[in-house]
Amino acid sequence: MKCPYCGEQDSKVVDSRHSEDGSSIRRRRECLLCGKRFTTYEIVESLPIVVVKRDGSRQSFDRNKILNGMLRACEKRPVSLAAMEGVVDDIEQYIQNSLEREVRSEEIGELVMDKLKQMDEVAYVRFASVYRSFTDVNSFMQELNKILAEK
Amino acid sequence: MKCPYCGEQDSKVVDSRHSEDGSSIRRRRECLLCGKRFTTYEIVESLPIVVVKRDGSRQSFDRNKILNGMLRACEKRPVSLAAMEGVVDDIEQYIQNSLEREVRSEEIGELVMDKLKQMDEVAYVRFASVYRSFTDVNSFMQELNKILAEK
DNA sequence: GGTCATTACTCAACATATAGGGTTTTTGCT
DNA sequence: AGCAAAAACCCTATATGTTGAGTAATGACC
Numbered sequence: 001m002k003c004p005y006c007g008e009q010d011s012k013v014v015d016s017r018h019s020e021d022g023s024s025i026r027r028r029r030e031c032l033l034c035g036k037r038f039t040t041y042e043i044v045e046s047l048p049i050v051v052v053k054r055d056g057s058r059q060s061f062d063r064n065k066i067l068n069g070m071l072r073a074c075e076k077r078p079v080s081l082a083a084m085e086g087v088v089d090d091i092e093q094y095i096q097n098s099l100e101r102e103v104r105s106e107e108i109g110e111l112v113m114d115k116l117k118q119m120d121e122v123a124y125v126r127f128a129s130v131y132r133s134f135t136d137v138n139s140f141m142q143e144l145n146k147i148l149a150e151k
Numbered sequence: 152m153k154c155p156y157c158g159e160q161d162s163k164v165v166d167s168r169h170s171e172d173g174s175s176i177r178r179r180r181e182c183l184l185c186g187k188r189f190t191t192y193e194i195v196e197s198l199p200i201v202v203v204k205r206d207g208s209r210q211s212f213d214r215n216k217i218l219n220g221m222l223r224a225c226e227k228r229p230v231s232l233a234a235m236e237g238v239v240d241d242i243e244q245y246i247q248n249s250l251e252r253e254v255r256s257e258e259i260g261e262l263v264m265d266k267l268k269q270m271d272e273v274a275y276v277r278f279a280s281v282y283r284s285f286t287d288v289n290s291f292m293q294e295l296n297k298i299l300a301e302k
Numbered sequence: 303g304g305t306c307a308t309t310a311c312t313c314a315a316c317a318t319a320t321a322g323g324g325t326t327t328t329t330g331c332t
Numbered sequence: 333a334g335c336a337a338a339a340a341c342c343c344t345a346t347a348t349g350t351t352g353a354g355t356a357a358t359g360a361c362c
Contacts, residue, residue, distance in 0.1 A: 001173065001174075001175075001176060001193065001195065002172065002173040002174045002195070004195050004198055004247075009169075009173045012348075012349085013348075013349055013350085014310095014311080014312090015310075015311075015312090015350095016349065016350060016351085017309095017350095017351090018152075018160075018351095021153065022152070022153040022160045023152075023153045024152070025152060025193075026309090027193070027349090028309090028310070028311085037310085037311095038195060038196065038198070039195075039196040039309090039310095040193050040194060040195050040196060041193065041194060041196060042152065042176075042178070042191050042192065042193040042194075043191060043192060043193075043194070044152065044153070044155050044189060044190075044191050045189065045190040045191060045192060047155055047189070064232070067232070068232075071232070081215070081218070081219075081222070082215050096155075163318075163319085164318075164319050164320085165340090165341080165342090166320095166340075166341070166342085167319070167320060167321085168321090168339095169321090177339090178319090179339090179340070179341080188340085188341095190339085190340090
């Protein structure tokens with residue numbers, strides 16, 4: 001393990017601990033050349049997740065697709081890119097933690113909607129309108145009324 | 152190390168290799184419960200990088216600031232978010248690999264400009280105009296002429 | 303300035319990982 | 333399809349990491 005201070009290739013482990021959930025190992029290392037210490041993390045390679053679309057077709061999970069959907073819904077809305085990325089991070093991690101190798105696209109949509117609802121209701125309705133394929137003004141109104149009623 | 156398939160906490164190492172540059176270790180593990188195999192990476196915790204601004208003030212490195220600058224320069228330009236994130240990734244890694252704990256903000260600006268120049272010249276000039284604080288139309292024209300001359 | 307939580311540090315008994323060489327399979331590319 | 337590169341696999345001798353417990357230092361928050 002290369003020392004981040006001097007570049008030496010060899011280092012030894014001084015301490016090693018499991019993270020709370022056991023999903024990673026934190027090691028404290030010491031460079032054999034300069035003696036400086038540093039921390040490393042051993043993490044599981046993220047396994048390829050497959051998204052099952054409504055028509056039954058499958059494609060590999062792509063976080064950028066989620067982000068793009070959010071970007072569209074949040075255009076001109078006061079939602080920062082960082083916040084959106086945070087949501088995508090949360091969702092990605094949630095799916096990874098679920099131990100499932102397949103997710104229905106609906107499930108992802110619901111997750112995004114839950115988060116958006118808390119962040120910006122306009123963005124939420126926009127997203128839902130695309131996502132739930134609101135076909136007429138009526139269903140759009142119903143959703144708006146539901147939001148208003150909850151207030 | 153938690154098994155990504157069944158969630159069991161214990162696993163054993165079956166194989167372990169250094170990455171080419173020694174900056175990480177790839178391990179092949181086998182779950183003690185379900186017997187499935189998976190890959191892990193041990194990586195150095197990224198050390199806090201300090202950016203030294205032109206006036207000498209220091210603040211911690213923030214990749215979002217770089218991304219924001221690029222987003223502004225690339226508005227309405229055919230540069231994908233993914234491409235911009237790729238540039239930021241490259242720059243972050245370049246700095247991490249340099250083993251320096253401090254970078255001048257100018258250096259970061261130059262890196263961004265190099266990349267942008269290859270991707271989209273309009274975005275490049277926009278970025279440079281902010282970055283180099285072009286004070287008048289003249290210097291802007293000079294930069295444009297330089298680009299044209301290079302063609 | 304005090305408190306809680308997280309990270310750092312040290313020690314000792316025990317077990318499991320490493321390095322390196324070689325083979326096979328998978329994946330990405332044209 | 334056909335090549336090259338990367339990843340997975342398997343082996344053996346050797347030494348290095350792991351675990352638990354307790355203490356100390358550091359950072360975030362009020």
